[in-house]
Amino acid sequence: MTTGAVDPRRADTRRNHERILAAAAESLTCSGEVSFNAVAKKAGVGVGTVYRHFPTREALVLAIYRREVRHLVEIVPSLLEKHAPEQAFRIWVADHLARYMMTKRGLANALRTATASQGELPANAYEAMVGAVSALLAANVEAGTVRADLGAETVLRGLGGLLYLDPGGDWRSQAASLIDLLWRGMRTDS
Numbered sequence: 001m002t003t004g005a006v007d008p009r010r011a012d013t014r015r016n017h018e019r020i021l022a023a024a025a026e027s028l029t030c031s032g033e034v035s036f037n038a039v040a041k042k043a044g045v046g047v048g049t050v051y052r053h054f055p056t057r058e059a060l061v062l063a064i065y066r067r068e069v070r071h072l073v074e075i076v077p078s079l080l081e082k083h084a085p086e087q088a089f090r091i092w093v094a095d096h097l098a099r100y101m102m103t104k105r106g107l108a109n110a111l112r113t114a115t116a117s118q119g120e121l122p123a124n125a126y127e128a129m130v131g132a133v134s135a136l137l138a139a140n141v142e143a144g145t146v147r148a149d150l151g152a153e154t155v156l157r158g159l160g161g162l163l164y165l166d167p168g169g170d171w172r173s174q175a176a177s178l179i180d181l182l183w184r185g186m187r188t189d190s
């Protein structure tokens with residue numbers, strides 16, 4: 001049975017795979033539902049193509065979850081390369097983690113159903129997120145902007161407040177307020 005794996009030799013297959021995942025993630029963000037017909041239409045592919053990549057709704061939901069977590073982790077080095085550590089942290093939280101949290105709200109019920117039939121969520125997802133926060137904290141400790149005694153898991157728990165953002169409201173300013181609150185507690189001069 002296919003689990004969302006893509007033949008690396010076919011560029012069109014990879015493009016379709018990514019378009020399907022993007023369309024399905026958007027659908028979950030907006031409506032909390034995943035319809036293979038709606039995803040196919042939004043991705044510009046036939047419904048059969050969606051089923052070839054993801055034979056079940058659960059396989060699609062788990063692939064969306066993996067994709068979102070992978071993006072959150074993989075963007076950190078790029079942000080640290082392009083921005084000062086404090087700015088990298090703020091961008092990661094506001095532009096990446098906050099969006100993920102809103103998507104995750106749509107994913108929550110779908111993930112419960114998917115894991116009931118497919119087994120556990122990928123065990124390394126939480127550890128990967130802790131690693132991403134650790135990298136951001138380490139860069140900020142080195143820059144002298146945050147305290148050295150901060151635990152990545154504690155900071156990640158503090159960022160859990162992003163789950164309460166209203167996707168239909170002014171979530172950007174709400175996220176900025178939460179970041180500012182956390183940052184005041186993380187600073188070296190607090």
